[in-house]
Amino acid sequence: MGPVGGGRLGAPSKTIMDVLPGKVNSSAEIALRFVMSNPGVTAALSGMGSMDMVEENVGVASNEAPLTAEEIEQINSSMEENKRMADLYCTGCNYCMPCPQEVNIPLNFQLMNYHRIYGLTEYAKNEYAQIGKVNWMKGKNAEACIDCGICEEKCPQKLEIRKQLKETAEVLG
Numbered sequence: 685m686g687p688v689g690g691g692r693l694g695a696p697s698k699t700i701m702d703v704l705p706g707k708v709n710s711s712a713e714i715a716l717r718f719v720m721s722n723p724g725v726t727a728a729l730s731g732m733g734s735m736d737m738v739e740e741n742v743g744v745a746s747n748e749a750p751l752t753a754e755e756i757e758q759i760n761s762s763m764e765e766n767k768r769m770a771d772l773y774c775t776g777c778n779y780c781m782p783c784p785q786e787v788n789i790p791l792n793f794q795l796m797n798y799h800r801i802y803g804l805t806e807y808a809k810n811e812y813a814q815i816g817k818v819n820w821m822k823g824k825n826a827e828a829c830i831d832c833g834i835c836e837e838k839c840p841q842k843l844e845i846r847k848q849l850k851e852t853a854e855v856l857g
C-alpha cells in the first residue's frame with residue numbers, strides 16, 4: 685500500500701504537508717494518520733531507518749484523535765488531482781518502450797512527477813541516481829537518450845518525450 689504520494693513516506697514534501705496546512709509536522713505524519721483513520725485498518729507497518737523516525741512515529745501513533753471526515757476528503761481529493769496532473773505528463777503505459785538506447789522512459793518520467801507534482805525532489809534525485817544500478821530499476825536514465833525520436837511515434841499521449849527527458853536530466857541529474 686502506498687498512501688498519500690505513492691507511499692514515499694520518509695521523504696519530506698511541503699506539497700504533501702500543505703494538503704492539511706498547519707495540521708501536521710511532516711509528510712510521514714499525514715500518511716500515517718491517514719492510514720490509521722481507516723476503520724478497516726488495525727495495524728500500520730512503517731519502515732523506520734533512524735531513532736528520529738521511531739520517535740516521530742510513536743508520537744503520531746499516540747495521537748488518538750483521528751483525522752476528521754473533512755480532512756480525509758481533503759487528502760483524497762488532493763491526491764486524485766495530483767494523480768490527474770501526473771497522468772497529463774505520462775500515464776506509464778509503456779507503449780514507447782523499448783528504447784534502442786535502453787532509456788527507461790516511464791521510470792524517468794515517474795521520478796520527474798515525484799518532483800513536479802508531489803514536491804519529493806530529494807527522493808526523486810536519489811532514485812534517479814540509482815537507475816540501472818539496482819535490479820528493480822532497469823534501463824538507463826534520461827542522459828542516455830540520443831534524440832532519435834522513435835519513442836515519440838509510439839506515445840498515445842503525443843508527449844514531447846525528448847524534450848521532457850532533457851528537462852528530467854537537468855532537474856534530477
Ligand code: SF4
Nearest residue numbers: 783829830832833835
Ligand atoms: S528519443 Fe531517446 S528515449 Fe526516445 S527512443 Fe530515441 S533514444 Fe530512446
Ligand code: SF4
Nearest residue numbers: 774775777778780839
Ligand atoms: S508511451 Fe507516452 S505516456 Fe506511455 S509511458 Fe511512454 S511516454 Fe509515458
